[in-house]
Amino acid sequence: MSEYIIETEKGKWEIVCGLEIHCQIISKSKIFSGAPAEFGDDANENVSFVDAAMPGMLPTLNEECVHQAIKTGLGLNAVINKYSVFSRKNYFYADSPQGYQITQFEYPIVGEGKITIDLSDGTSKDIRIERLHIEQDAAKSIHDLNPTKSFIDFNRCGVGLMEIVTKPDFRSPEEVGAFLRKLRSILRYLGTCDGNMDEGSMRCDASISVRPLGSSELRQRAEVKNVNSVKFAMQAIESEAHRQVDIYESGGTILQQTCRFDPSTGGTKFLRFKEFSDDYRYFPEPDLPPLILSDELINKIKDELIELPDAKKSRFVNDLGLTPYDASVICENKEVADFFEKVACGRDAKKVANWLMGDFFAMLKKRNLDISQSPVSPENLGKLVDLISHEVISGKIAKDVFEIMAETSENPEKIVEEKGLKQVTDTSAIEAIIDAVIASNPDNVASYRAGKVNLLGWFVGQVIKQSQGKANPALVNKLLKEKL
Amino acid sequence: MAVDNETVKKIALLAKLRVDNEKLDDTKSEFNKILNWVEELGEVNTDNIEPLSSVNDEALTLRKDIVTAGHISLDILKNAPEQEFGYFVVPKVVE
Amino acid sequence: MTDLTELTVADALSKLKEKEISPVELTQAYIQKLDNNKKYNAFVTLVAEQALKNAYIAEQNYLNKVNRPLEGIPVGIKDLFCTKGIKTTACSHILDGFIPQYESTVTQNLLDDGALFLGKLNMDEFAMGGSNETSYYGPVVNPWSKDKPLVAGGSSGGSAAAVAAKMCAAATASDTGGSIREPAAFCGVTGIKPTYGRCSRYGIIAFASSLDQAGPICKDVTDCAILLNSMAGYDPKDSTSSKRDVPDFSSFIGQDIKGLKIGIPEEYRPEGLNPEVASCWDKAIQILKECGAEIVHINLPHTKYALPTYYVIAPAEASSNLARYDGIRYGLRVEGNNLDNLYINTRTAGFGAEVKRRILIGTYVLSAGYYDAYYLKAQKVRRLIKNDFDNAFQNCDVILTPTSPVEPFAIGDTKMLENPINMYLNDVFTVSVNLAGLPAMSLPIGLSQNGLPLGMQLIGRAFDEGTIFKTAYQLERGANFVRI
């Protein structure tokens, strides 16, 4: 495991960090009401009387949100609690129309679990999950329409959230980054959250403290709220840790406080100290009886669970012979893994992986496309690989063919046919070229024959060049040797 | 557990209520009267007794994930003391 | 028959069916009574015109023989029930001008059965009070008042007074700690709080969610059965509403009670019990004996702790339920220079003294450091109270107790005003039932020496309202109480 140490003239420090991640549940309707769980519509359009906390309105729990939480819990290798309880978290805020948030407190739906993360030095580490609970999202306030007023839109209010809480297991920004990417990958595999941090469908809060290296104490932590990208999360942890080290080393103390990450400075900005108003007065939600899950339901969801990145990765390594690195890159995104498997089916998986991670990814990146928008279909990519392995075209020609495929979405066989790019395997045609090359380069022929055998490569190159790349290199090699 | 004026003020703040200074003593003593009274519960032995938050003994029924509401913004905003552009309006919130 | 408002619902329905009277006549008679009896301050909102319109529709339905179970019955609705398009305030200043755009399930059930609404009934603010003196719209005057105005009881004081003074044929009411039964007893009418979960709470402005139940207040036991048949039933919009079958409550009317075991709890007859109340209780016992019922003595040992338990749990839930009244989405708004001051100004001006008192107590008992000592402790005692009833019902079928330890007192009574606990103590016989979630009815048995009604309470097993109805009907017959 790579050690991340903050070293100053005065000493060595270690980061202790835990995360709370709010993930919007993918569902059609909200967690406690039948309003659409989408936003982007006009203000207050996707709002029911329940969401607006009208007098006398009551929550009813959306089955799908429960299933999604169970699915996610299973994906986090976590305990699913058959008994869980909703609680009210009481606080006044413009984005909280009820004056409380319905959440889970003492009895969350998902208990302890873990996620394994892979680090750049080739090691991996388990990050322990403390719990996952479900709750309702808050409304959104808009502050820039009027200098003295804020505008409230309840469209987001009541969308289902999964709050995932980790143990304070992170020791470096890199670990946090790897974890967030891995979690996002799992959520996307499961289809339980789209994981888009920039759009706020996955939001990260980090609690950060530092301690002298080698100590096991847990010092006062600061909470950095709502970081909206993996990169920012890593930066926030780094800068907050340094800030704390500076304070300790100059004799100060850290008070429990909330900060915000400021992308413009790359540092954290103080928001407020822990206040009396943070007394949330949790108590069991009297409008919702406890949630009881049956073994049948949990097992059914377990049986329907798709293969997750870790399992897929080890299958790609063990059964298909990919390197662990290639496998983990391909498995991070399910669509990529699915694409890969379609191409690799019945073909040399390593070759397919090389193509995918090389020219194919480069093409997507250059064109700024998602894999689902790829102009090259898995079938066509497969055919291209076949054309190479059946020696119909050379690897070099294949690159050109691929360019055309990316441009036109055409079948590579057709391209090769139409453009006459097939390798020349006709001995007499190649012999003719060889003869011409030998004839026009007497000096080199003499040198070769005098024992400079490494000139063979030069001859091969000349022949292939004259054939416009179409001559089969192996054949050229064989014939040249004979002729020379 | 007798409460003092400071506690009354804090509790009022949590509840978003104002207790005027001249009413503070009265509120406090009333508060303490009620608390003293409910503290009779201390007499009851509740060792090994599970708390009862609801008498309901039927399992929670889950709702199918179907959109059944929404697109009633006029009804939602109907009673709003202040609204503009389809939003509820409040004094500027700074975070 | 000169005065149609003398008719019970059962009698009115049969005369309507026989076309002896018309819904319009009946409605007009009630509107006339409403006008004559304004002095009782029972109604806070009238919708007479709408009622008449609906009476014409009812008349057509009778003519076309498509009349529904309550076709053309003019009822009053407690202002706690949200009624679409009709102002609903819970008699609080903070809900000034609030017009719900939705209908509570209970009132919808009544509408679906053909009942028509005359208006909204006065009540204690947010149902918090036992004398209807906390209403923003002033106290209800008990129609039994002699020389000075007496309280009608609370919180459903408007419902009880309106039925007693024949300003409506029946009324909806709600009961969190005795709010149906106490005013019914004070006004010499009959009211039943069904088992928790029988009636949907959807659209009823919440006071204490785990205790609130809707029920009818009527002229007699038979009418209560008719009204409850319409009001009760499973509602998917209320997650605490029961799926158990609802029997035809009317079918219990007239059944004999030979051999039925009537429990008499020793703890409800403390040393200082008002002798008039005690003798009224003895009279009721005698009547039931004469009907062939067997009297058994039972114990409810935690009775003494029911009120303190209630005054922890109900305010705790209320403090949270009333957080939504913040001046943003509906009701009163008192501006402030920032959001926090807007909240504080609105809530301080909008809530009355009793409501504020309970919000403060409820906030305190849930706050950090006090939760276990108060709230959790109360929940544990609540279980013991429920266990008491479970044990008692091993030995009896229904429990008979007085409804209230006192007869109606004067509006502005100094003893009640000097210490809120004195007022709370009036609920001593009613709150246990709410804590245990049981059904209970109050019906008038006799008069005190002051000529004021005294009521008795019948408590049944959970979901066994049937036994209450058959016992109450026999008791009613034996008591032969004469309504004003």
Ligand SMILES: [Mg+2]
């Ligand atoms: Mg949290």
Ligand SMILES: [Zn+2]
């Ligand atoms: Zn959360």
